[in-house]
Amino acid sequence: MQRVLSLLIILLISAPINLLGEDISVGCMFGLTGDSAAFGKGELDAVTLATEEWNAKGGINGKKITLEVEDTATTQAKIVSAYKKLTEVSGHKFIMGPTWLETYQAIIPLAEKKHVLLITPSAEGHAIKHADPKSPWALSTYYSSEEEISRLLGALKQQGAKKIVGLYTEEPFFLLVRQMVEEQAKRLGLEVVYSDNQAFGFTGFRNLLPKIKQLQPDAILAMQSAEGSVLDLLQARAEQMPNVTIVGIHDFAGFVNKAEFKRYLDKIIFSKFVLADPSFAIRFKQRFGYEPILTHSNAYDTANMVFTALANGKDDGASMREFLLNSELKTVTFGAVRFTPSGMINTSKVQIQKISAGTESVLSAVAQ
Structure with a gap:
């Protein structure tokens, strides 16, 4: 009996955290300060909303999801230190974020070397530089x-x-x-x-x-x-x-509602992304008290993708990447989508708006 107990203790000590009944911690990097804060704060809120919804339904296989969040501060130096904190200190093998990865790409070679998966909601996929475009370690859920x-x-x-x-x-x-x-x-x-x-x-x-x-x-x-x-x-x-x-x-969608812009709103044409599932915006506003903007739905989708992969047993960078690159995924932003082999989503629901004498209207609706 004592031998059996000793063996059980050894197995428990060596078992993965998820098997010990502890929370599942997911690493996140968002721009909470600096120039990207208007995007990054909402990205964190969107990920928080997805986390709360999963936890309300029992989490991932009965385990509660928690977030370990680092502020990238919209600087190259801070984004590197945030990445090292999450990977070298906390041991995360995949990270949601960072905000504006196409502008702050210094961490991509670090992730590629250690096979850490980055999944950003706010980087144009065409602008991300991979060592091998056919084997990306940085995926983007942003628009085309x-x-x-x-x-x-x-x-x-x-x-x-x-x-x-x-x-x-x-x-x-x-x-x-x-x-x-x-x-x-x-x-x-x-x-x-x-x-x-x-x-x-x-x-x-x-x-x-x-x-x-x-x-x-x-x-x-x-x-x-x-x-x-x-x-x-x-x-x-x-x-x-x-x-x-x-x-x-798309940035104009945020500008045109500001008071200081009102007197100049004439002869303007701009693009606007339209959500496949408008209910996300309603839930987001009910929870946080403000309207979501560009990249926030993408961050919500990023979280749901990561949690779905975890629920399917993909708990390291390599297996999660394989799962995401080879699965059809449900999103509120695009509907059902697949990543391209280079790790981006090559579709967008785009509507063209016009403003004449202060009045906004649809110039060209979303192509069906």
Whole structure:
């Protein structure tokens, strides 16, 4: 009997944590401070919502899910230290996040070397650099910008535009967008008469527009990530080129509801992502008291993917990656989807909006 008890104790000591009746801890990295905080805080809230919903139904195979969260602070140095804390100290083999991975890619080689799986809700998959694109260790549940740009420029073409200008924030995501715009414009027969990159937070458009005005464009693509830059461009447009259309991507959906933008909302076209399951937004607002924005539904989907993989016994980076890359997954953002072999979701539900004299309406509905 004593021998049996001794053997049982040895087995319990050496058993995985999940078999000992303890909580299942999942590592997360989100931008809770710095420039990405508006996205990162909501990403954490969305993951929290998914966690609460799973725990209310019994967790994962009877085990409660807990989150170990690190703030990336929207800096390269902090994102590396947060990653090392979760992997080297806490021993996590997969991580939800980080926010804006395409801009802060220093941890990708570290993850590839140790086979730690990163699953980010807010990085354009085309911009993520893998050592081997056919064997990715960084997956993205974010939207496809290719489809977004195609729909946006197609709508602009239908409005009669012929000559366009592109103004882009100088960062990996918008440099990728610039490349997509120039490729799609050529396909559609739109002439790009001027393109330029600006530093994040640039507010010198009053000095730039006189040069652009001489080119007589029909539209200016305001591909800027900083709210202040977009407002500065709208103000300069109102003063110097009031008849030119301003074109924006999904970020505009957040800008146009702000009080300081109201007087400049005319002749604007922008893209907007539409959720496959609108009930997520209702549940999110009921729980946290505010409307979810871009990347929040993607973070919710990320959590559900991870928890589903864990429920199927995939509790390390390699097995979870294999499961996610080879399964059809249910999402509130896209519906049922599959990852591409390079670890991205190559689809988006894009709607094109227009604003005329302060009134917003649908210019082109989601393609069915």
